[in-house]
Amino acid sequence: MMAGGADARRFEACIRGGGVALFGADTVYGLACAPDDPDAVSRLYELKRRPSGKAAAVMFFSVAAALRALGGSLGPRTLEALGRLLPGGVTVLLDNPARLFPLACAEDPATLGLRVVSIPQLAGVSVPVLQSSANLAGGPDARRLEDVPAELRAAVDLVVDGGELPGVPSTVLDLRRFERGGADTARVLRAGAVGEQAIAAALAGQFHFDPATYDELIHDDIPSYDALQDAVAEAAAAGRVHVGSMLELGTGTGETARRLLARLPGAAFVGVDESAAMLEAATAALAGFGERVALRVARLQDPLPEGPFELVASALCVHHLTGAEKADLFARVRAVLSPGGRFVLGDVVVPDDTAAATTSLTPGYDRPDTVADQLRWLAEAGFEARLVWSQGDLAVIVAATAVGRVEGR
Numbered sequence: 572m573m574a575g576g577a578d579a580r581r582f583e584a585c586i587r588g589g590g591v592a593l594f595g596a597d598t599v600y601g602l603a604c605a606p607d608d609p610d611a612v613s614r615l616y617e618l619k620r621r622p623s624g625k626a627a628a629v630m631f632f633s634v635a636a637a638l639r640a641l642g643g644s645l646g647p648r649t650l651e652a653l654g655r656l657l658p659g660g661v662t663v664l665l666d667n668p669a670r671l672f673p674l675a676c677a678e679d680p681a682t683l684g685l686r687v688v689s690i691p692q693l694a695g696v697s698v699p700v701l702q703s704s705a706n707l708a709g710g711p712d713a714r715r716l717e718d719v720p721a722e723l724r725a726a727v728d729l730v731v732d733g734g735e736l737p738g739v740p741s742t743v744l745d746l747r748r749f750e751r752g753g754a755d756t757a758r759v760l761r762a763g764a765v766g767e768q769a770i771a772a773a774l775a776g777q778f779h780f781d782p783a784t785y786d787e788l789i790h791d792d793i794p795s796y797d798a799l800q801d802a803v804a805e806a807a808a809a810g811r812v813h814v815g816s817m818l819e820l821g822t823g824t825g826e827t828a829r830r831l832l833a834r835l836p837g838a839a840f841v842g843v844d845e846s847a848a849m850l851e852a853a854t855a856a857l858a859g860f861g862e863r864v865a866l867r868v869a870r871l872q873d874p875l876p877e878g879p880f881e882l883v884a885s886a887l888c889v890h891h892l893t894g895a896e897k898a899d900l901f902a903r904v905r906a907v908l909s910p911g912g913r914f915v916l917g918d919v920v921v922p923d924d925t926a927a928a929t930t931s932l933t934p935g936y937d938r939p940d941t942v943a944d945q946l947r948w949l950a951e952a953g954f955e956a957r958l959v960w961s962q963g964d965l966a967v968i969v970a971a972t973a974v975g976r977v978e979g980r
């Protein structure tokens with residue numbers, strides 16, 4: 572598949588044609604070429620006078636493309652961590668038992684440096700690239716195109732001007748021992764764009780969402796888990812004769828999805844979750860629903876799949892967002908719902924009675940808000956919303972676009 576916009580198409584054509592491109596990444600300016608083209612790789616190294624024995628990272632332009640290329644060689648813990656860290660300003664060092672991308676790995680073929688970026692200008696680029704910062708070896712990183720040495724700008728085959736960039740290079744995170752050793756074995760080798768706290772939170776999230784133990788842990792932690800799931804499915808289906816399309820936010824291992832698909836038999840289902848490992852489990856759990864189901868690795872903070880959807884539902888996921896992120900998500904949910912569409916939100920909340928807060932929470936990862944705040948943000952997003960179910964610190968809210976009436980209990 573060819574890339575989307577004009578810059579993305581030119582970039583992909585340059586890489587496929589064996590050229591070297593200068594482009595704005597999500598951090599600083601970089602040089603890129605095909606990672607398996609020896610001539611292009613030596614030219615890139617020569618241009619910036621980088622010693623040939625030094626490794627460079629392989630960059631993908633979507634998590635899905637990276638997982639297609641590497642997924643088979645990664646263990647579930649690592650997949651889970653990558654799902655939480657990427658796309659983003661992190662270069663992750665991974666074990667490379669299959670010896671993929673040997674030219675990029677240089678003198679250490681057992682280690683692969685992985686970057687996954689989300690750059691709107693280069694969205695849709697389907698080829699991976701070998702990339703290195705656009706400077707002369709040892710020189711400063713370039714925040715603006717003008718900061719890139721003139722000789723590099725003149726020598727490359729393509730320049731994609733990304734405007735002014737944040738200017739801080741990626742954090743280099745070593746996850747080579749993570750699969751067996753867990754978060755304590757992860758090492759930040761270079762501080763950079765993503766802070767240590769965010770890295771630690773991403774790696775700690777691992778514990779919560781291991782698909783192998785999820786079911787047992789969530790039932791232990793939330794005794795009313797099944798009641799909440801049933802309330803979400805009921806609120807989604809209540810008063811509706813037919814729903815043709817639905818989107819679930821935070822599909823996890825597919826427990827909410829299974830109930831929604833059963834209650835709304837005509838509906839095509841799109842599920843998103845940041846964890847590739849959880850979605851792998853969901854793929855197996857939802858196999859019986861055949862082609863009705865499409866699952867995508869994405870964060871709720873990313874653009875939502877294009878609608879329109881008649882239903883958007885979510886259980887136990889939105890509370891991972893900050894208040895501002897929730898308000899922003901609600902506006903984006905409103906935009907992908909069709910007229911008369913419905914948003915059903917089942918989640919952990921901050922209850923009025925603090926003694927009712929029984930769900931165990933991880934600071935920095937679980938960020939519940941009150942029902943009142945969430946109703947207000949929903950109203951600001953253009954919804955008519957109300958609470959239809961609650962038990963302790965769990966709640967189900969139904970929000971309708973102005974054209975539709977709020978159904979539910």
Ligand SMILES: C[S@@+](CC[C@H](N)C(=O)[O-])C[C@H]1O[C@@H](n2cnc3c(N)ncnc32)[C@H](O)[C@@H]1O
Nearest residue numbers: 821823826827844845846870871886887888891
């Ligand atoms: C508790 S599980 C809920 C799964 C399912 N809905 C259920 O009720 O069993 C939460 C899910 O949200 C996902 N998640 C957490 N934060 C997310 C984010 N910012 N974007 C997308 N998914 C996220 C996690 O990977 C996990 O699979």
